Amino acid sequence: MKPVNRRDLVVLAIGLTVAAWLLVRAFYGSLPPFDWWLPVPLAVLAIAEALGARTLKARLSAEREARKSQGRGTTAARTTGPVRPVEPMMVARLAVLAQASAYVGAVFVGVWAGVLVYAAPHIGRLGTATGDTVAAVFGVVSAAGLVLAALWLESVCRVPPGSDDPDRSGSARA
Structure with a gap:
C-alpha cells in the first residue's frame, strides 16, 4: 500500500x-x-484513532525490543514480562482504516470550512450565524484532528526500513 x-x-x-x-451561500x-x-x-473517532x-x-516497540533481546541472548525479555504479539492483519486493517479516515477527515475539513467561511462574516447580521460559526469551528477542529490522528496511525503501521524479519516485512506495510 502507498501512504496517503x-x-x-x-x-x-x-x-x-x-x-x-x-x-451554503445559495x-x-x-x-x-x-x-x-x-x-x-x-x-x-479522532480520539479513538490517536489512542x-x-x-x-x-x-x-515492545515486540521489537523483545526480539532484539532474544537475538542477543540476554534475559531482558524475561524481566519485562511477556510481550503480547501484534497480529499483522490487525496492523494492515488499521492502516486501511487510517487511510480512509484521513480522506474522510479532509472531506469534513472542507465542508466545515466552507460553512465557517460563509457564516463567520454574517455573525452580526444573521441570527443563526453565531451558532453556525461555533459548530463550524468545532467541526474544522474535529475533522483536522481526525486527519492528524489518521496520519499518525498510518505512520505507526509502517514497517521500519531496516526490518530484518522477512515474515513481517510485507504484512504490516502501510
Whole structure:
C-alpha cells in the first residue's frame, strides 16, 4: 500500500471548502441551524484513532525490543514480562482504516470550512450565524484532528526500513 498523499488531502479540503461555501451561500436560508454537537462523531473517532496509534506504537516497540533481546541472548525479555504479539492483519486493517479516515477527515475539513467561511462574516447580521460559526469551528477542529490522528496511525503501521524479519516485512506495510 502507498501512504496517503498529503497534497491530495489538501486539494480535497480546499476544493470542498469552495463547493460547500457556494452551496451554503445559495441555500443558507433554507438550511436548518448547525448544532455544535454535529461534529462530535469526528472528534470521537479522532480520539479513538490517536489512542489506537499510541497503543499500537507501544506494543510494536515492545515486540521489537523483545526480539532484539532474544537475538542477543540476554534475559531482558524475561524481566519485562511477556510481550503480547501484534497480529499483522490487525496492523494492515488499521492502516486501511487510517487511510480512509484521513480522506474522510479532509472531506469534513472542507465542508466545515466552507460553512465557517460563509457564516463567520454574517455573525452580526444573521441570527443563526453565531451558532453556525461555533459548530463550524468545532467541526474544522474535529475533522483536522481526525486527519492528524489518521496520519499518525498510518505512520505507526509502517514497517521500519531496516526490518530484518522477512515474515513481517510485507504484512504490516502501510
